[in-house]
Amino acid sequence: MNRILKLLTGVAVAVFLCLAAGAVQAQAYILVLDPGHGGPGASGLGCTYPPYSEKGLTLDVATKLKAELSDIPGLTVYMTRTGDTFLSLEERAMYAKSVNADLLISLHFNSSGPHDKTGTEVWTSAFGNNFTVGAALGQQLLQQYTAMGLESKGVKTRLGDRGDYYGIIRNGVAVGIPTIILEHCFLDYPTDRSILEAKGTQGFAHADAVGIYNFLNSNYGMTRGQAAPAASTASKAASQDTAKTETKTESQAAAAAPAAQQTTAIASQTKYGFPVDAAGNVYYTDASGSKATFSSADWSWLLSQWSYTSDAEGNLKTLSTKDLQTLLEKHRAGQM
Numbered sequence: 166m167n168r169i170l171k172l173l174t175g176v177a178v179a180v181f182l183c184l185a186a187g188a189v190q191a192q193a194y195i196l197v198l199d200p201g202h203g204g205p206g207a208s209g210l211g212c213t214y215p216p217y218s219e220k221g222l223t224l225d226v227a228t229k230l231k232a233e234l235s236d237i238p239g240l241t242v243y244m245t246r247t248g249d250t251f252l253s254l255e256e257r258a259m260y261a262k263s264v265n266a267d268l269l270i271s272l273h274f275n276s277s278g279p280h281d282k283t284g285t286e287v288w289t290s291a292f293g294n295n296f297t298v299g300a301a302l303g304q305q306l307l308q309q310y311t312a313m314g315l316e317s318k319g320v321k322t323r324l325g326d327r328g329d330y331y332g333i334i335r336n337g338v339a340v341g342i343p344t345i346i347l348e349h350c351f352l353d354y355p356t357d358r359s360i361l362e363a364k365g366t367q368g369f370a371h372a373d374a375v376g377i378y379n380f381l382n383s384n385y386g387m388t389r390g391q392a393a394p395a396a397s398t399a400s401k402a403a404s405q406d407t408a409k410t411e412t413k414t415e416s417q418a419a420a421a422a423p424a425a426q427q428t429t430a431i432a433s434q435t436k437y438g439f440p441v442d443a444a445g446n447v448y449y450t451d452a453s454g455s456k457a458t459f460s461s462a463d464w465s466w467l468l469s470q471w472s473y474t475s476d477a478e479g480n481l482k483t484l485s486t487k488d489l490q491t492l493l494e495k496h497r498a499g500q501m
C-alpha cells in the first residue's frame with residue numbers, strides 16, 4: 166500500500182513538473198544577439214568609416230537593444246559577446262546552440278568599395294522554415310528602417326557551394342537555429358550616415374526592438390509587459406515618458422511613429438505583411454492589384470519556395486497572384 170502511494174505521489178509530482186515545464190516552455194522564447202566582428206586587427210574591426218568602426222557600433226546597438234527588449238515577458242536575450250573580443254562564426258552559432266536559442270540575429274553595418282551603395286538589408290537562409298522565419302522577421306525590421314528614411318534593399322538570400330553563402334547563417338542553420346544578418350545601413354554613404362547621426366545607436370536599437378517585437382507579437386502572440394499596445398495608450402505612454410526626462414525626449418519621439426505602425430499591424434492581424442483571418446487564411450494582393458486567398462498551409466509552402474524564385478542577386482521577386490497559384494498547382498500535382 167505504502168509502495169503504491171509512493172508510486173502515485175511520484176507520478177503526480179512528475180505530471181505536475183511536466184505541466185509546469187510545459188507552461189513555462191509555451192511562453193519562453195530565447196533570442197541571441199550577435200554583435201558582428203570584434204577583437205584585434207582588420208577582420209575584428211569590420212568596416213570602418215572614421216570615426217565609426219563596425220565592431221563598436223554593433224556592440225553598442227546590441228547592448229541597447231537587449232535593454233529595450235527587457236519588458237517582454239517570456240523573452241530571454243543573450244549576446245554572443247559583451248566586449249571587444251574575437252569569436253569565429255562557428256563559435257557564435259555554437260554559443261546560440263548552448264543557450265537553446267530560438268533565433269539568432271547577427272547585427273552589422275555596411276560599406277561598399279565605390280562608396281555608392283545605400284540602404285538597409287536583411288540576409289536570411291534560402292531554405293524551408295529558416296527562410297520563412299527570417300523573411301517574416303526581416304520584413305518587420307525593414308519596415309522600421311524605411312520609416313526612418315532609409316532605403317529598403319529587401320530580404321535577401323545568397324547561395325554558395327556549401328548551401329547558404331554567409332557563414333553565420335550557414336552555421337546557425339546547421340545547429341537548427343533560424344539566423345539572419347541585419348545590415349543596418351552603409352557607413353560610407355552620406356544619407357545613411359546622416360540618419361545614423363540623427364537617430365544615434367539608441368534610435369537604431371529602438372527600431373530593431375520594435376521590429377523584433379512586432380515579429381514576436383504577430384507570430385507568437387507575445388506582448389509587452391507594461392503599456393497595452395493600443396494606439397492611444399502607446400502615444401500617451403510616449404508623451405508621459407517625454408515629460409519625465411529630457412534625455413528620453415529624443416528616443417521617445419522617435420518611438421512614436423513605429424509604435425503607431427505596430428498597432429495598425431496588430432489591429433489588422435497581418436502575417437508576413439498580408440492580412441490574415443482567424444483561420445490563418447492569408448489575403449494576398451500582387452503589384453497589379455490582383456487578389457487571392459491562400460490557406461495557412463499553402464501560404465507556408467509558398468513562403469518556403471520563394472527562395473528558389475529569387476533573382477541572380479538574391480532579391481526576392483514579387484510574384485503575381487497567378488504565379489503563386491501556378492506554383493501551388495504544380496505542388497499539388499507532385500511536380501514541386
Ligand SMILES: [Zn+2]
Nearest residue numbers: 201211273274
Ligand atoms: Zn559586418
